[in-house]
Amino acid sequence: MNLSQLLHHFKTELRDVYEEEEVKSIFSIAAEHLLQFNRSKLMLSWDIEPEPAQEASFLAIAKGLKAHRPIQYLLGEAFFYGLTFKVNESVLIPRPETEELVDWIISGHPSNPSVIDFGTGSGCIAISLKKHLKNSRVSAVDISEDALRLASENALLNHAAINFIHADLLSFRTEDKFDIIVSNPPYITGKEMAEMHQNVLAHEPHLALFVPDESPLLFYEAVADFARTNLQREGSLFFEINEYLSKEMIQMLKHKSFTTIELRKDMQGKDRMICAKF
Incomplete structure (x- = not known):
């Protein structure tokens, strides 16, 4: 099959899973990964027939997508803040909104900060901060050994020296002080599961996604308590949060003596x- 025929195959196989424009976008991502064709080159190459092994890879990707597996897991990589990260089903796929959090941190801090990232997953936050904050000293904590193994690979891939720590953020303690404490912890309640796409529910790690309905701020409170003893005097605590719990987050932080x-x-x-x- 040529590329035009392969795209038609994707559209046919995935019409019950994705909108047509999304299928085109996903196909473009696959073509860039398998053929190193950017979107412009792809538009000029519809008659090209990939090698048999490449065609087989396209077909395998379409099959995986039909089973609701995210394209990033099928390709084994995702892009975040200009860097490439290996991903698999032991870590969350990095999200654009998390890039916005990283950009906020980078834009407001000078060089030489000490940083700790709780619930690091793929390491995307910790590694991006290490790459963009000059002379930063970055630690990253996760309860999952599989996630830390992959995060360590990503640190090597991106030439970033990170101090990875296998620990539960609910109980982790250290005497070290930090200029930046950041976390994107589990924050989705069980009540919100019905709103989620099947490719997230079926494949991304629930350990990194969900929090008990009765204590939705469980992990935030633990990190905030850690910050009360381990944040430098002029330091900053950053969170990515559940959009539905912003008022509760502000109230909790005020209760824990944060003033700004x-x-x-x-x-x-x-x-x-x-x-x-x-």
């Missing part, structure tokens, strides 16, 4: 990020 609290919306207009200081 800034809430920001993401590009979709959702309450998604908070910075807190003493």
Whole structure:
């Protein structure tokens, strides 16, 4: 099959899973990964027939997508803040809104900060901060050994020296002080599951997604308590948050003696990020 025929195959196989424009976008991502064709080159190459092994890879990707597997897992990589990260089903796929959080942190801090990232997953936050904050010293914590193994691979891939720590953020303690404490912890309640796409529910790690309905701020409170003893005097605490719990987050942070609290919306207009200081 040539590329035009392969695209038609994708559209036919995935018509019950994705809108047509989304199928085209996904096909373009696959073509760039398998053939190193950017979108412009792809538009001029519909008559090209990939090698048999490449064609087989296209067909395998279409089959995986039909089973609701995310394209990033099928390709084994995702892009975040200009960097490439290996991903698999032990870590969340990096999201654009998390890039906005990273950009906020980078834009407001000088060089030489000490940083700790709780619930690092693929390492996308920690590694991006290490690459863009000059002379930063970055630690990253996760409870999942599989996630830390992959994050360590991503640190090597992106030439970033990170101190990875296998620990539960609910109980982690250290005497070290930090200029930046950041976390994108689990924050989706069980009540919100019905609103989620099947490719997330079936394949992304529930350990990194969900929090008990009865204690939706469980992980935020633990990180905030850590910050009360381990945040430098002029330091900043950053969170990515559940858009439906911004008022509760602000109330919780005030209760824990944070005096300067800034809430920001993401590009979709959702309450998604908070910075807190003493």
